[in-house]
Amino acid sequence: MPRCFVISPIGSPDSDVRENADAVLDYIIEPALKALGIEAVRADKLAGPGQITEQMIAAILDYDFCIADLSGHNPNVFYELALAQAAERPVVIMKLMGQPIPFDVKDYRLIEYDLRPRSLKTDKWIPVLQDHVKVILQPGYKPPKLLRGRSVSKSEGIRSYLINARSEEFGDAPRYLDVVERAVSYCDLMGVSLRSWGKEDARKVLLSLSARRVPTRILIMEADHPGLDTMINRRLPSEDHEAVKRSTARMADHFANIAKSAPMLQVRRIREGMPHFQLILTEGTALVLQYMFSRSTGDSPLQQFPAGSELHKAFREEFEALWSCNEIASSATL
16 A cells, blocks of 8 residues: 655644644545545654654665645754655645635745635545645656756656665664565665565565565575685675675575465576575665675665666666576576
8 A cells, every 4th residue: 555654743642733633644644645545644654663754764665655744834844854755755734714725835836725614524625735745646647846947856657765874773674574564566786695584574574565565586695606616705804705795595494485485476596697686675765784894784775766766676677687598597406
């Protein structure tokens, strides 16, 4: 199900701010999005572990679009809206009727709603919001370039998000699982050992994809691949060559066992070619963890490329090439 992150003033429980925010969510946003098959998630509804700010930023970058309610001129709302616009995320802007429009956003289209009983009873603002949402979800829609290409957009048609300079800051399995769980059309995974996928929660996610008939492919390094020796920097205290080989062999067997009860899951070992990055690829996004000789995996940069970008296309083509050339060798052993 597509998801929308609701940027909104929240306030403390039983406050007027919370009452108004809940009214907007309960009587306008949620009914409008539910009818479109979209889940609305506000910051106080985020359930994952970790700091709320990190989860909020991840939601802004990862969810399909945002709705920002500027009512009350809450500074947190403007901060989150700026993040969304800087990252060129699709955003619908709203505010309570009668409140002044801040100068910095006065040129953006917005919905001016009211919370009068008659308006809520007749669902006056639901179709209005739905019309705005449909516009920003059209395939050809391009959000305004707030930074005018200086850091987010390098050229037309290419958007990249540097999520973290160090991948461990992005989060381990829970964050990756969240990306994979949203796959609908396909999900491809590739890496040397993919050891974070050895946990029970990860196994359940892969089984869930198969149960939902989502084609899932896994490319994992062959433990005896001659190139594996050259990828490991023995000068790094965190790198243990034999441990990596054991982990790679163990995870290949782990995925093969899952595939026995997951008919939509295919596994191949990389014997020809080299994976120069760890990859999670879905119809919505590509998460690329670059393998670096000078750094351990947790210290290497992680980037995200949205579907439709040339970089998403490039990494999909790379996966397809490696998948194809390892077909014969893998089918004999998996």
